[in-house]
Every structure is written in C-alpha cells, then in structure tokens.
Amino acid sequence: MRFSRIFIIGLMCAVFVTAASFAEGPKAYVGLFKDNAVAVLDTATNQVLSTIPIPTGPHGLAMTPNGKTVYASSDGDSKVSVIDTATDTVVTAIEVGKSPHGLAMTPDGSTLLAAVFGAGQVAFIDTAANTVTGTLQVASPHNIAISPDGRTAYVAAQGKGALALVILDIPRMTRKGSVPLDKTPRALNFSPDGAKLYFTLAGSDSVQVLDTASNTVAREVPVGASPHHPIFAADGTTALVVSQGPGSLYVIDPAADTVRAHMKVGTLPHWIALAADARTAYVTNEGSNDVSVVNLATLSVIATVAVGNAPRKIVIQPSGTAASRAGTVRTKISGFAFEDTIRVSAGQTVLWENVDAVPHTVTSDTKVWSSGDIAPGKTFSMTFNAAGTYPYHCDIHPSMQAIVVVDASM
Numbered sequence: 001m002r003f004s005r006i007f008i009i010g011l012m013c014a015v016f017v018t019a020a021s022f023a024e025g026p027k028a029y030v031g032l033f034k035d036n037a038v039a040v041l042d043t044a045t046n047q048v049l050s051t052i053p054i055p056t057g058p059h060g061l062a063m064t065p066n067g068k069t070v071y072a073s074s075d076g077d078s079k080v081s082v083i084d085t086a087t088d089t090v091v092t093a094i095e096v097g098k099s100p101h102g103l104a105m106t107p108d109g110s111t112l113l114a115a116v117f118g119a120g121q122v123a124f125i126d127t128a129a130n131t132v133t134g135t136l137q138v139a140s141p142h143n144i145a146i147s148p149d150g151r152t153a154y155v156a157a158q159g160k161g162a163l164a165l166v167i168l169d170i171p172r173m174t175r176k177g178s179v180p181l182d183k184t185p186r187a188l189n190f191s192p193d194g195a196k197l198y199f200t201l202a203g204s205d206s207v208q209v210l211d212t213a214s215n216t217v218a219r220e221v222p223v224g225a226s227p228h229h230p231i232f233a234a235d236g237t238t239a240l241v242v243s244q245g246p247g248s249l250y251v252i253d254p255a256a257d258t259v260r261a262h263m264k265v266g267t268l269p270h271w272i273a274l275a276a277d278a279r280t281a282y283v284t285n286e287g288s289n290d291v292s293v294v295n296l297a298t299l300s301v302i303a304t305v306a307v308g309n310a311p312r313k314i315v316i317q318p319s320g321t322a323a324s325r326a327g328t329v330r331t332k333i334s335g336f337a338f339e340d341t342i343r344v345s346a347g348q349t350v351l352w353e354n355v356d357a358v359p360h361t362v363t364s365d366t367k368v369w370s371s372g373d374i375a376p377g378k379t380f381s382m383t384f385n386a387a388g389t390y391p392y393h394c395d396i397h398p399s400m401q402a403i404v405v406v407d408a409s410m
Contacts, residue, residue: 025042025043025044025045026043026067026275026276026316026317026318026319027040027041027042027043027049027085027088027316027317028040028041028043028273028282028291028314028315028316028317029041029061029063029070029072029083029085029314029315029316030284030291030307030308030311030312030313030314031058031059031060031061031072031311031312031313031314032051032058032307032308032309032310032311032312033057033058033059033286033309033310033311033312034308034309034310035051035308035309035310036053036054036055036056036057036058036074036076037051037052037053037054037058037308038051038052038054038058038061038070038072038081038083039051039052039307039308039311040052040088040381041282041291041305041307042328043275043280043282043316046293046303046305047305048305048306048307048308048379049088049328049351049379049381050088050351050378050379050380050381051308051378051379052083052088052089052090053090053372054072054074054079054081054090055074055076055077055079055081055093056074056075056076056077057074057075057076057077058072058073058074058312058313059073059074059075059100059101059102059312059313060072060073060080060100060101060102060103060114060115060143060313061073061103061313061314061315062103062104062105062112062315063085063105063315063316063317064105064109064127065105065107065108065109065318066109066318067085067317067318068084068085068086069082069083069084069085069127070082070083070085070315071083071103071105071112071125072103073096073100073101073102073103073114074100075099075100075101075117075118076099077099077100078095078096078097078098078099078100078118079093079094079095079096079100080093080094080096080100080103080112080114080125081093082094082130085317086383086385087369087381087382087383088381088382088383089369089382092130094125094130094131094132095132096114096116096119096123096125096132097116097118097119097121097123097135098116098117098118098119099116099117099118099119100114100115100116100117100118100123101115101116101117101141101142101143102114102115102141102142102143102144102156102187103115103144104143104144104145104146104153105127105146106146106150106170107146107148107149107150108150109127110126110127110128111124111125111126111127111150111170112124112125112127113125113144113146113153113168113170115138115141115142115143115144115155115156116135116141117140117141117142117158119135120137120138120139120140120141120159121135121136121137121138121141122135122136122138122141122144122153122155122168123135124136124170124173133173134173136168136173136174136175137175138155138157138159138166138168138175139157139158139159139160139162139164140157140158140159140160140162141155141156141157141158141166142155142156142157142158142185142186143155143156143185143186143187143188144156144188145188145189145190145197145199146170146190147190147194147212148190148192148193148194149194150170151169151170151171152167152168152169152170152176153167153168153170154166154167154168154188154190154197154199155167155168156185156186156187156188156199157178157185158184158185163180163181163182163183163184163185164178164179164180164181164185165178165179165181165185165188165197165199165210165215166178167179167215177215179210179215179216181201183201183202183203183204184201184202184203185199185200185201185202186199186200186201186202186227186228186229187199187200187228187229187230187271188200188230189229189230189231189232190212190232191232191236191239191254192232192233192234192235192236193236194212195211195212195213196209196210196211196212196218196254197209197210197212198210198221198230198232198239198241199230200227200228200229200230200241202226204220204227205222205223205224205225205226205227205243205245206220206221206222206223206227207220207221207223207227207230207241207252208220209221209257218257219257221241221252221257221258221259222259223241223243223250223252223259223262224243224245224246224248224250224262225243225244225245225246226243226244226245227241227242227243227244227250228241228242228243228244228269228270228271229241229242229270229271229272230252231272231273231274232254233274233278234274234278235278236254237254237255238251238252238253238254238260238278238296239251239252239253239254240252240272240274240281241272242265242269242270242271242272242283243262243269244268244269244270246264247264247265247266247267247268247269247285247287248262248263248264248265248269249262249263249265249269249272249281249283249292249294250262251296251299261299263294263299263300263301264301265283265285265292265294265301266283266285266287266288266290266291266292266304267285267286267287267288268285268286268287268288269283269284269285269286269292270284270285270286270311270312270313271283271284271312271313271314272284272314273314273315273316274316275316275319276316276318276319277319278296279295279296279297280293280294280295280296280302281293281294281296282294282314282316284307284311284312284313284314285311286310286311286312289306289307289308289309289310289311290304290305290306290307290311291304291305291307291311291314292304293305328348328349328350328351328381329342329344329348329349329350329351330351330353331350331351331352331353332352332353332354332355333352333353333354333355333356333360333362333374333400334355334356335356336356336360336397336399336400337400338352338362338392338394338400338401338402339402340402340403341402341403341404341405342402342403342404342405343404343405343406343407344384344404344405344406344407345406345407346384346385346386346387346406346407347383347384347385348383348384348406349381349382349383349384350381350382350383350384350404351379351380351381352371352374352379352380352381353377353378353379354374354375354376354377354378354379355376355377356376357376358376358396359373359374359375359376359396360373360374360394360396360397360400361373361374361394361395361396362374362380362382362392362394363392363393363394363395364390364391364392365391365392365393366390366391368390369382370395373396384404384406386406387406387407388406389403389404389405389406390403390404390405390406391403392404
C-alpha cells in the first residue's frame with residue numbers, strides 16, 4: 001500500500017473510518033509492581049486504555065496539579081520516569097539514586113520530592129527542568145507527605161535504629177526536626193488545614209494522629225489489621241484508610257478521629273485515590289490485581305477493574321484537563337492490518353487494540369512515536385495535538401501501513 005494512495009483516500013473520501021469516538025473521563029494511573037509498567041485507566045468507562053513500560057518495580061507515583069505529567073519511581077532501578085499524559089509515553093527519566101520509593105509533589109507543582117530508599121536520601125526535583133537540585137540524608141526514606149502550604153515535608157524513615165518521621169524545610173532544603181518512633185512508619189498524609197498528620201505503622205492496627213503544632217501523637221484511630229494508606233478529602237470532612245489484613249476501606253470522621261463505617265474491597269489493598277468531587281474512591285488491591293471503584297455515598301463497590309499484576313500506587317487527573325475532554329478514537333489491529341485511515345480532531349487520542357494472535361507495533365514513519373511491541377489483547381494510545389497527516393506502520397510486519405489524519409476541527 002503506497003502512501004500517496006492512502007493520502008488521497010484520507011483527504012478526499014475518508015470513507016474507511018469505523019472507529020468510534022467517546023467522551024473520556026479523567027485518567028487514573030496505576031503502578032503495576034510486578035509488570036514493570038503503569039496502567040492507564042479511563043475513569044468514565046473503568047477500562048484500561050494502555051500500559052506504559054517503565055524500569056523494574058514501580059513504587060511511587062505523583063502527578064502535577066494540572067494533570068499533564070505523571071512521575072513514577074522504580075525501586076528496582078535508580079530512575080524516576082516522566083510520563084506525558086497527552087501521549088501516555090515516557091518522555092524522559094531522572095536519575096535519583098538506588099531504589100527510589102515514595103514520591104510527593106508540592107501543591108504548586110514546582111517541586112517533586114523522591115524518597116530514595118537505597119541511597120538513604122530525599123532528592124529535590126525541579127519539575128520545570130526535571131533535574132535534581134539537591135539531596136538530604138534520611139535513613140531509608142519510604143513515603144513522604146507535604147504540608148498544604150508546600151513548605152514542610154514529613155518523611156517516613158525506616159532506617160534501622162532510626163525509625164522516625166523526619167521533618168524537612170522544602171524551600172531551604174534543610175532538615176528541621178524529627179519525631180522518633182518505636183515502630184516502622186508506612187504511609188502518611190496531611191489534613192487540608194495542615195493541623196493533623198495521619199500516618200500508619202507496621203505492627204499497629206490503628207491510624208496515628210499527629211498534632212503538627214507540637215509534633216506529638218494526640219490519639220489513635222483503631223481500624224483493621226495492618227492499615228496502610230490514609231487520605232483526606234479536599235474539604236477535610238472525610239478521611240479514608242485501607243487495612244490490608246481484612247481487605248477493607250475505612251471511612252473516618254476527622255473532626256472526632258473516629259471510624260464512621262467500613263467496607264470490603266479487594267485483597268491486600270495498598271493505596272487510595274479520590275475523584276475531584278470526593279464521591280468516588282479508587283483502591284488498588286495488590287493481592288487481587290485489581291482496582292475497586294467505591295461509591296462513598298452508598299459505601300458500595302460499583303466496579304472492579306483488572307489492571308495487571310500487583311497494583312500499588314494510583315493517581316487521578318483533576319477534572320476538566322485537556323486530556324480528559326479531548327475524547328478517544330478506538331481502532332482494532334486485526335487480520336494483520338490497520339484501518340486505512342483514521343480521522344480525528346486536534347487534541348484527540350487514538351487507541352489501537354491488538355486483537356491478532358501475534359505482537360504488532362504502531363510506529364510513526366517519521367519517528368515521531370513508537371509503541372514498541374503490542375502483545376495480543378494489549379493496547380497503545382497516542383494523542384495528536386497538531387493538525388496534519390501522520391503515516392505509520394508495523395515494525396514487525398512492514399506491509400502493514402496506514403495514516404492518521406488530524407483536522408484542526410471537525
């Protein structure tokens with residue numbers, strides 16, 4: 001199939017378009033620890049759109065406030081991968097040191113903190129340049145919480161003989177205190193007003209409530225065995241925590257620091273993300289390889305989404321991002337052939353699904369993008385922001401050729 005023939009068909013007739021457009025919701029990104037990948041989940045349809053390969057052991061995830069960039073650390077490596085959510089591809093990687101764990105973003109999106117467990121340090125990353133601007137020594141840092149004003153970080157330090165919440169001054173990049181602990185700290189989060197820090201401990205069945213004014217534990221909230229990730233709704237009226245022992249999600253009243261309700265989710269729940277309206281929670285279940293979508297009004301699981309092996313961290317785009325409004329065109333790779341022409345508007349995404357029994361690639365003729373091998377049953381997506389004509393082919397089967405025609409408007 002020659003490009004000139006395809007080009008004429010695409011521009012003059014455009015009669016071969018059969019892929020269906022639909023309105024996406026904000027996308028969720030899920031680190032798949034045993035797949036060495038990040039899954040992309042459409043929250044409108046609760047379907048996995050694609051998976052993004054990254055180095056071994058995806059551990060921490062963080063997103064810029066505008067939803068345009070996701071950072072993913074790999075604790076079997078030394079890198080933080082930078083993912084462009086418009087194309088859902090890794091655009092660069094930042095060397096931070098051995099075995100990076102948790103990530104945390106300042107509210108203005110200017111600084112990313114990485115807990116570099118193997119190097120015994122916290123790395124400060126300038127998100128404009130995607131470079132490390134400094135480091136501070138912290139014994140085996142695991143997860144990080146940043147205060148609502150963006151000036152203070154609490155780091156869960158798991159070093160032998162140095163179990164603590166280590167307190168950092170972010171603008172000055174200095175250490176300004178610590179809260180010694182007798183058990184290993186796990187995950188932690190600030191209340192929206194910054195007055196409280198909820199954190200969990202290995203070997204404790206309660207959420208710890210730290211008064212940040214005095215840096216003392218004011219009380220504990222008993223929940224199920226092995227609580228892990230706590231999170232607050234933006235309005236401060238509700239907090240959530242997962243408990244891994246019973247596989248349950250607990251709803252906490254932060255005003256009284258008491259449990260309102262709890263419900264079963266999946267096996268070994270690990271992390272929680274909240275939709276922008278705080279009506280829906282997304283819980284990763286590391287043991288059952290899925291995400292529970294929870295209606296918080298009815299305390300019911302409204303969907304269970306298989307996402308891949310050992311999902312851990314999850315982040316969700318804010319509502320109203322360009323990526324969530326643009327829409328997606330779906331198309332199938334079938335019978336060793338692409339659709340001849342796919343026509344989209346600028347800003348839309350094309351998602352290819354491989355329904356053949358062998359791998360294929362979706363590779364730009366001009367090397368603008370390459371999907372790598374797309375295994376049978378897997379997908380690849382690409383967002384086209386500029387009008388034009390984009391020929392592509394399969395690297396494995398070069399006779400497979402087609403084009404995407406992008407209009408300024410449709």
